Ligand SMILES: [K+]
């Protein structure tokens with residue numbers, strides 16, 4: 001059996017990933033539909049059970065029921081377990097797929113390089129690696145990911161726990177809630193364990209800052225966390241990879257731009273940041289900007305934002321977080337590479353470059369594919385939801401992009417959709433979660449060498 | 463002076479194009495602000511005069527005043543002249559820039575090819591061409607474009623004139639209106655000379671079909687029209703270029719997809735196609751789909767469309783028509799190349815191909831640049847208009863994309879904006895019109911050869 005799994009997962013790792021996700025969702029749909037899972041002891045209907053299973057496994061954070069009151073303690077435990085499995089699963093699968101892809105491409109480019117004079121191409125090769133990823137390696141990777149998650153979530157919980165005690169929450173509840181909050185932050189899910197959500201902590205900057213750190217670490221991606229931890233263990237001259245630099249720089253730019261835009265656009269909105277003083281406005285703007293990366297916590301009613309801020313949020317949620325992270329979206333490196341390509345074009349450079357490194361052409365094509373696929377998913381989903389709900393584009397686009405980008409912020413539309421709309425939203429969350437991870441890898445894996453070259457011709461563009 | 467113009471336009475043709483457009487807009491703003499231009503004999507204010515000048519010169523078709531009743535006969539004549547100059551100007555400038563770019567690139571790729579073994583690269587060179595485009599050539603091109611426009615508009619007017627006589631319109635009015643309608647169709651402007659617009663012809667399929675043909679011919683682009691006319695003159699074995707094939711196939715796919723979607727989404731909308739029978743629904747859906755290419759005529763109240771249909775329209779208007787055409791948008795070849803790149807990636811091909819031709823990498827980068835620039839323009843404009851008007855995203859996105867794509871369909875929002883919003887919309891129309899033409903060319907022109915190659919590194923995408 002082990003051989004069979006290894007063989008299948010090695011030959012088509014992206015299909016393997018999709019099947020694992022589907023099986024997890026089926027299992028959790030079953031668990032959530034059990035009477036024992038609901039607070040009232042009655043069975044939850046299929047649409048809500050399935051939606052909750054998808055939102056938990058995909059760590060999206062959207063909901064069609066009140067997540068803090070609908071479920072029993074058993075149900076909450078299933079949710080806690082689900083987001084951990086979902087988040088670790090995504091991190092691990094993404095890293096494995098990254099490994100497979102880089103090996104295949106490595107091998108491929110070494111083969112190509114052998115036939116070419118240009119020595120710069122050999123840089124992308126991983127020396128002497130075989131193509132198959134063994135199950136043993138997967139186990140090692142999973143362990144590393146799990147330990148990282150455990151350490152970070154434990155640290156966050158330790159920071160939150162005393163604060164909750166000071167706020168007068170009983171020790172047992174405080175322990176459970178600090179674990180729950182830390183998991184929801186690091187996995188970028190965004191559910192709250194208490195019925196009134198973040199409201200009690202809306203001006204508790206210590207609490208909110210810990211959540212922001214958790215969300216940021218979760219959304220930055222495992223490759224970057226790994227680079228951080230290596231730098232901590234072996235201080236001194238560490239070479240940061242292009243991926244780490246691109247992810248960090250783009251994330252910081254997006255965080256800052258989002259914060260500034262929210263500050264400006266909501267400055268005089270009485271329902272959001274209008275009544276706050278300057279510092280509070282700034283902090284809450286930065287908090288909201290961080291949560292679009294795809295944390296999903298919010299201290300303000302999202303449907304009270306100005307339409308302009310909602311459009312800004314749409315764009316930030318579409319971009320999402322780092323590759324191989326618990327965040328969703330098309331990923332920050334994807335948008336960075338598109339802009340780098342446009343800058344290269346504007347400056348007349350032949351190559352796309354960043355940090356004195358050349359980015360190969362197939363990466364640009366992959367980025368274009370990911371964006372097109374994301375935009376198509378969102379367009380189809382939005383058209384269906386608009387037709388079903390006849391709601392405004394403001395709300396529909398926001399909730400659909402939130403589902404795709406697994407952000408979990410909501411205008412309230414998702415909770416009010418009929419069953420048909422709930423299934424469409426569940427499908428959108430599923431596409432958003434597994435899509436960028438496995439689809440991109442599946443595309444990259446099926447590289448075929450073309451021996452026959454057609455003549456070149458230049459159509460006019462623009 | 464002639465030498466000076468030649469020198470400047472040769473060195474920086476895109477800046478030359480922008481300056482020509484700005485001067486035309488200034489001149490027409492002055493003409494529209496004259497008391498003689500308005501029906502009441504009073505001066506029109508600056509915001510409306512400027513907006514009308516931009517919408518006319520950019521053949522957008524949006525308006526802040528009632529175009530059929532606000533202006534005097536003199537004003538209408540200025541409008542007629544303006545759209546002709548605007549349309550011919552765009553066609554000519556785009557063709558000139560295309561010529562310049564293809565020559566520069568031709569020269570450049572011949573230089574590159576000389577240093578390489580791969581013979582396939584020489585295919586893109588234009589043999590023995592010098593870099594500068596002489597003013598004489600521009601004159602010749604302008605003449606060709608003007609004659610084509612005259613022939614097509616004349617033909618359209620001859621088809622419309624008898625119909626108007628049959629409808630009982632006096633001969634003089636019918637002659638003027640048929641000329642006006644044919645100009646508005648071929649230039650893809652979309653203004654109507656009569657106060658009640660297309661309403662009298664809303665079920666006149668002969669009239670609407672002539673308009674559709676006019677809009678389609680205008681939106682397909684001069685290179686394609688030229689290929690058609692050559693094929694008519696010399697029947698037999700004509701080689702259609704990749705650009706012609708890509709433009710035609712993509713246009714037909716978009717027309718068909720738009721028609722089918724409108725038919726399905728508006729099937730039971732009582733305010734639009736609901737009351738019509740099956741054939742009428744089909745015809746009107748196809749008419750609406752054609753007009754998004756960027757005709758701008760409409761037989762139904764646009765703000766009564768379902769939100770789903772409006773989103774479909776947003777996407778079609780964003781794509782727009784063919785390159786070097788009177789239509790706007792990012793152009794059909796641009797979107798085609800992005801999808802071809804994604805398909806190539808999905809099938810594991812090393813090269814982007816279409817119709818047995820290889821599409822070079824820099825074309826993909828140009829397409830990415832054009833889309834990013836278009837999306838950024840629309841995003842910034844939409845955020846500002848949302849903040850100014852506090853209108854719904856449905857209406858704001860629609861009118862902003864209509865302005866960018868010079869489509870001219872409107873939910874009515876543009877006419878109700880305060881002056882600040884009117885200036886933003888005017889800027890959006892200007893960016894949409896000159897942008898894809900001159901920006902893309904400007905980018906492509908400044909090709910610089912890079913001698914130093916940085917080492918390659920592969921960031922993770924998606
Ligand atoms: K989330």
Ligand SMILES: [K+]
Nearest residue numbers: 650758869870
């Ligand atoms: K138009």
